[in-house]
Structure formats: C-alpha cells, structure tokens
Amino acid sequence: xxxxxxxxxxxxxxxxxxxxxxxxxxxxxxxxxxxxxxxxxxxxxxxxxxxxxxxxxxxxxxxxxxxxxxxxxxxxxxxxxxxxxxxxxxxxxxxxxxxxxxxxxxxxxxxxxxxxxxxxxxxxxxxxxxxxxxxxxxxxxxxxxxxxxxxxxxxxxxxxxxxxxxxxxxxxxxxxxxxxxxxxxxxxxxxxxxxxxxxxxxxxxxxxxxxxxxxxxxxxxxxxxxxxxxxxxxxxxxxxxxxxxxxxxxxxxxxxxxxxxxxxxxxxxxxxxxxxxxxxxxxxxxxxxxxxxxxxxxxxxxxxxx
Amino acid sequence: xxxxxxxxxxxxxxxxxxxxxxxxxxxxxxxxxxxxxxxxxxxxxxxxxxxxxxxxxxxxxxxxxxxxxxxxxxxxxxxxxxxxxxxxxxxxxxxxxxxxxxxxxxxxxxxxxxxxxxxxxxxxxxxxxxxxxxxxxxxxxxxxxxxxxxxxxxxxxxxxxxxxxxxxxxxxxxxxxxxxxxxxxxxxxxxxxxxxxxxxxxxxxxxxxxxxxxxxxxxxxxxxxxxxxxxxxxxxxxxxxxxxxxxxxxxxxxxxxxxxxxxxxxxxxxxxxxxxxxxxxxxxxxxxxxxxxxxxxxxxxxxxxxxxxxxxxxxxxxxxxxxxxxxxxxxxxxxxxxxxxxxxxxxxxxxxx
Numbered sequence: 001x002x003x004x005x006x007x008x009x010x011x012x013x014x015x016x017x018x019x020x021x022x023x024x025x026x027x028x029x030x031x032x033x034x035x036x037x038x039x040x041x042x043x044x045x046x047x048x049x050x051x052x053x054x055x056x057x058x059x060x061x062x063x064x065x066x067x068x069x070x071x072x073x074x075x076x077x078x079x080x081x082x083x084x085x086x087x088x089x090x091x092x093x094x095x096x097x098x099x100x101x102x103x104x105x106x107x108x109x110x111x112x113x114x115x116x117x118x119x120x121x122x123x124x125x126x127x128x129x130x131x132x133x134x135x136x137x138x139x140x141x142x143x144x145x146x147x148x149x150x151x152x153x154x155x156x157x158x159x160x161x162x163x164x165x166x167x168x169x170x171x172x173x174x175x176x177x178x179x180x181x182x183x184x185x186x187x188x189x190x191x192x193x194x195x196x197x198x199x200x201x202x203x204x205x206x207x208x209x210x211x212x213x214x215x216x217x218x219x220x221x222x223x224x225x226x227x228x229x230x231x232x233x234x235x236x237x238x239x240x241x242x243x244x245x246x247x248x249x250x251x252x253x254x255x256x257x258x259x260x261x262x263x264x265x266x267x268x269x270x271x272x273x274x275x276x277x278x279x280x281x282x283x284x285x286x287x288x289x290x291x292x293x294x295x296x297x298x299x300x301x302x303x304x305x306x
Numbered sequence: 307x308x309x310x311x312x313x314x315x316x317x318x319x320x321x322x323x324x325x326x327x328x329x330x331x332x333x334x335x336x337x338x339x340x341x342x343x344x345x346x347x348x349x350x351x352x353x354x355x356x357x358x359x360x361x362x363x364x365x366x367x368x369x370x371x372x373x374x375x376x377x378x379x380x381x382x383x384x385x386x387x388x389x390x391x392x393x394x395x396x397x398x399x400x401x402x403x404x405x406x407x408x409x410x411x412x413x414x415x416x417x418x419x420x421x422x423x424x425x426x427x428x429x430x431x432x433x434x435x436x437x438x439x440x441x442x443x444x445x446x447x448x449x450x451x452x453x454x455x456x457x458x459x460x461x462x463x464x465x466x467x468x469x470x471x472x473x474x475x476x477x478x479x480x481x482x483x484x485x486x487x488x489x490x491x492x493x494x495x496x497x498x499x500x501x502x503x504x505x506x507x508x509x510x511x512x513x514x515x516x517x518x519x520x521x522x523x524x525x526x527x528x529x530x531x532x533x534x535x536x537x538x539x540x541x542x543x544x545x546x547x548x549x550x551x552x553x554x555x556x557x558x559x560x561x562x563x564x565x566x567x568x569x570x571x572x573x574x575x576x577x578x579x580x581x582x583x584x585x586x587x588x589x590x591x592x593x594x595x596x597x598x599x600x601x602x603x604x605x606x607x608x609x610x611x612x613x614x615x616x617x618x619x620x621x622x623x624x625x626x627x628x629x630x631x632x633x634x635x636x637x638x639x640x641x642x643x644x645x646x647x648x649x650x651x652x653x654x655x656x657x658x659x
Binding site for chain 1: 414578612
C-alpha cells in the first residue's frame with residue numbers, strides 16, 4: 001500500500017508530523033513534487049474558476065498523484081488552537097472526492113472536528129486503525145511525530161529570532177500563510193527577490209503560534225480564523241522591530257481579503273505592500289514593485305537618520 | 307450625539323418588520339427601517355470596502371453609510387460560520403475611520419456561555435435594557451419571521467400566474483404596512499389570518515403543468531432580492547414556480563441544519579462550512595422532487611458555495627437536472643443576467659418536449 005501526500009495546503013503546516021508518523025509506522029508514501037507550472041495548470045483546469053489559488057494547486061497535486069499511489073492522504077481540519085478555520089479546510093475532503101469521482105480516488109484522512117488537546121490524537125488513532133495498526137504502535141508513532149514537528153518549529157522560531165537581532169540589513173516582515181510562503185510557485189520567488197534586493201525577509205509563519213495568537217487581540221478582537229490570528233499576532237509583535245511589511249495574498253482568498261484591510265487600518269507607521277498572486281505568473285511585475293518598495297524603505301530610513 | 311437611540315440593521319429581504327418589533331418592544335429604542343437598496347448603496351459600499359470581499363459585505367457597508375446619513379446612531383451585525391463572523395469588526399473599523407460616530411452592537415463579540423458578556427453587549431444598544439423585556443419580545447419576533455416567510459413562499463409559488471398583474475404585491479404591501487405598527491403577539495395572529503385569506507383570494511390562472519425551479523445559494527444573495535437582480539420576480543414573469551427553502555425560518559426559528567446535513571450525506575460526508583451543506587441538501591431535495599431546474603446564486607468568491615459547486619455538478623449529472631450557476635459582484639450587468647435566465651427557461655421548456 002502506497003500513500004500519496006499532496007504538497008499543498010496543510011502539508012506545509014504539518015510536514016514533519018505526517019512524514020514522521022508514516023515513517024514510524026513503516027507506511028510507504030510519496031510526496032508530490034514542488035509546485036510547477038504544469039501542476040498549477042492541471043489544478044486550474046479541474047477547479048471552478050473562482051476557487052482560490054492554493055486549492056487549485058492542491059487539485060493539481062492530487063491530479064499528479066492519482067495514478068502513482070493507492071490512496072491519497074488529505075485530512076480535514078476544522079479547528080486549530082481552539083479557533084475556527086477557513087471553510088476550504090472543512091470542505092477539502094468532500095471537494096476532492098467529488099471532483100475526482102470518476103477516477104474512483106481513494107482517500108485516507110483524519111478528521112479534527114472538536115476543540116481540545118486530545119482531538120488530534122484521537123483523530124490520528126482512528127486513521128491508524130483504518131490503516132490496520134495496533135493502538136500502541138499508533139500512540140508511539142503519533143507522539144514521536146508530534147515531537148518532531150514541535151522541535152522543527154522551535155528550531156525555526158529560534159533561528160529567526162537570532163536573525164532578527166543580529167541582522168543589519170533591512171528587515172521585511174513577509175505575511176503569508178504557510179502554504180503560500182513555502183510554495184515554490186507563490187512564496188519562494190518573493191523571498192528570493194527580497195534577498196536579492198539585500199533585505200532580510202522575516203517570515204511571520206515562523207513566529208511561535210501560541211504567543212502570536214495571544215498578541216493578535218491588539219489588532220483585532222473577533223478574528224475567527226486561527227491561521228490569520230497567527231499572522232496578525234506576528235504583526236503586532238514585530239511591527240516596531242521591522243522596516244516594512246509585505247503582505248502576500250492569493251486571489252481570491254476569503255479571510256485575507258478582510259484581514260489585510262484590518263491591518264492597513266490599524267498599522268500606520270510601517271510601509272505596507274500588498275501583493276496578490278493568481279494562477280497567471282508574472283514575476284517581472286512583482287520584482288519591479290518590490291524594488292520600488294525597498295527604495296521607499298531606504299528613503300524613509302535616510303530621512304529618519306537626518 | 308443626540309440622546310435618542312436610533313437602531314438600524316442592514317436591509318435584508320423583508321425581515322426589517324421583525325427587527326423593528328424586537329428593537330421597539332424589546333430594547334425600547336427607536337428603529338429605523340433601512341433605506342431600500344439602490345445602485346447608490348452598492349456604490350458607496352464597494353467604494354469603501356476591500357476589493358475582493360464578498361458582495362454582502364459591500365451591501366451592508368453601503369446600508370450602514372446611508373443609515374448613518376439618515377440619522378441612525380446604533381448599528382449592528384450578526385455572526386455566522388464564514389466571513390460573516392468578521393463583518394462586524396471590520397465594518398465598524400472602516401466606518402470609524404471615515405469619521406462617523408455611532409454605537410456598534412456586534413454579536414460576534416458576545417461569549418454566549420457568559421451571562422455577563424451577554425448583558426454587557428446588550429447594553430451597547432440601550433444602557434437601560436431589561437433582559438426580561440427582550441426575552442418577552444423574542445417569541446413574537448420569531449413568529450413574525452415565520453409569518454413573513456409563509457407569505458413570501460406563497461407569493462413565490464403563485465405570483466407568476468396572477469390574472470391581474472401586481473395584485474398580490476399590493477395586498478402584501480398593505481400587510482407589511484400594518485405589520486410595522488404591530489403592538490403585540492395577539493394582534494399578529496389576527497392580522498396574518500385576514501391577510502392570508504386575502505392573498506389567497508387573488509385570482510390565479512394556473513395551468514395544470516407548470517415549470518418549477520428551485521433556488522439555492524449563499525445566505526444573503528439568495529434572500530435579498532436586490533443582490534440577485536430580482537431573479538425571483540424575473541422567473542415568475544416567465545411563468546415559473548419558484549421554490550426556495552433558505553430563509554430565516556429554516557435556519558433560525560426551526561433550524562434544519564442536522565436534517566440537511568443528513569440529506570447531503572451521500573455527496574458531502576462532513577460539514578463543508580456555512581451554507582454549503584444547505585445548498586447541497588436543498589439541491590438534492592429539489593432534484594428528488596422532480597423539479598425542472600435549479601439555480602444557484604452566490605456572491606463572487608464565496609468559498610463555501612464554490613466548494614459546493616462540484617457537488618452540484620455531480621448531482622446534476624446523477625439526476626439529469628440542469629443547474630445554472632450565477633456569481634454576483636458589484637458589477638454584474640442586468641442584461642447579462644436576463645439573457646442567461648431566458649436561455650435557461652428555453653432550455654427547461656425544450657427538455658420537457
């Protein structure tokens with residue numbers, strides 16, 4: 001039995017958790033390759049026009065995987081950190097099984113529907129039993145995997161904090177969801193371009209989730225989405241420590257469409273650039289915009305020094 | 307600011323009568339019936355809201371601005387399972403930055419498990435609010451909603467077959483004028499009875515075989531006639547019976563969520579968020595009832611409805627029923643909608659032959 005893991009959406013949030021879990025159980029799996037133009041096009045052909053870009057990419061990855069594995073791994077996560085999620089995470093299993101109905105695509109997934117700390121373990125236990133493993137095996141694999149994910153995130157956070165303190169370059173906070181910033185098609189070109197322009201990109205996603213969620217109330221009190229709370233919290237924690245904020249959104253992301261506006265209304269003395277990406281890639285245009293944005297940061301710095 | 311509190315909730319179908327009763331008899335404040343939505347409302351709304359937020363937000367914001375200009379000083383917003391949860395805070399922020407001064411009753415702020423939080427938030431509307439009065443006014447409010455939905459349903463099924471055009475509308479207008487000055491629940495039963503009789507007396511010329519069409523879609527767009535370009539009226543004019551089950555009665559008064567989720571189970575195993583399961587279940591119900599077509603209306607970028615679209619396409623294939631998708635933004639042309647509806651009607655008629 002071979003499980004296919006699409007490199008999209010929740011993969012970027014739970015990368016180490018998933019791979020370690022399957023490694024520990026000895027399940028064979030393949031991960032789809034980094035997003036490229038073909039995958040995006042395949043996804044765009046399968047999806048409804050108005051679907052957001054990350055979902056299109058997810059469909060593209062599943063399209064790539066569908067003949068190469070027995071089952072596709074696609075969890076449904078309805079809550080995280082005690083807060084709600086964008087409805088696309090609630091709907092993704094049903095969406096995929098309906099889109100790929102003719103292919104008789106088999107899905108394997110866990111479903112986190114309830115809040116609380118034990119919900120995730122229970123969901124994994126159910127999935128493990130479905131795959132035919134014993135309870136003790138699943139328990140060991142899950143907690144090992146959870147630890148791996150935790151250490152991975154902690155390492156990321158510490159590394160970034162060190163950069164934030166030591167770096168003398170222009171620090172730019174890049175605000176984007178995990179599945180956007182790490183995607184080879186959406187986020188990577190932006191981070192690369194920022195580095196080329198002699199800036200230090202600070203990734204909001206790498207900040208500690210719990211502290212960020214607590215800090216987010218400073219900007220918005222009733223924000224319902226966990227992942228957006230994380231990003232907004234990073235803004236309120238770091239807005240005095242960075243020279244600029246780049247908001248990277250995909251078209252037409254529902255939560256971001258409102259949260260970006262809120263950030264623009266609340267954060268006033270830091271230059272903010274909003275970049276919106278869609279299935280048509282036009283990196284040249286974005287590079288030009290980033291260049292002029294960095295010029296503004298430099299100009300502002302010079303003025304303050306005078 | 308004037309001491310008198312004038313509350314206003316954005317225009318939403320015909321429910322302003324119910325809100326009016328709740329606020330005047332429960333909260334003891336004046337209620338302003340929101341000005342009807344016009345092109346100007348939408349322009350005001352879309353000018354001041356973010357680019358690709360869903361259209362209902364633009365309508366609400368436009369309504370708020372017009373209400374504030376007309377003298378309202380207490381606005382409110384409900385909460386929901388999708389972006390609707392964040393409507394309140396964002397529109398409050400936008401309006402405050404525009405320089406308006408007002409109270410904002412945001413239901414998303416309330417922690418429903420804490421009585422203190424509930425009281426604190428209710429006091430935003432009226433500092434001297436009495437919880438007893440609000441609770442006493444609630445049953446009648448819910449009954450008003452039920453009556454309104456009953457009337458609307460009857461009109462929706464029959465208005466296309468009137469002998470004298472506009473008769474039903476004039477009866478309904480008379481009824482809603484009286485509904486605005488309602489004093490208590492007892493009066494409501496009498497009023498509903500007399501006018502239901504009256505509206506049933508309107509002469510109809512209904513053929514034995516009529517074309518039936520079901521409407522599904524996102525919460526606001528399917529309910530507010532302006533936001534779907536008066537599609538129900540347009541369909542009725544062509545001589546179609548329109549069915550729509552998405553209303554406040556089915557979501558608030560007698561919540562059908564569990565039933566609908568069960569109905570949709572064959573196609574959507576889990577909750578897909580907001581109204582998606584309602585849409586799927588209602589489409590299935592209409593398909594099983596042997597209707598001639600289904601129209602899905604939604605605002606541009608409504609994530610739950612977009613996720614429901616592949617499911618609707620599967621249902622369409624399985625039950626051999628045509629499904630037409632409409633996506634509305636602030637700039638959809640009226641003629642385009644009309645042309646597509648006419649083509650849909652022609653197709654439905656041709657399929658029957």
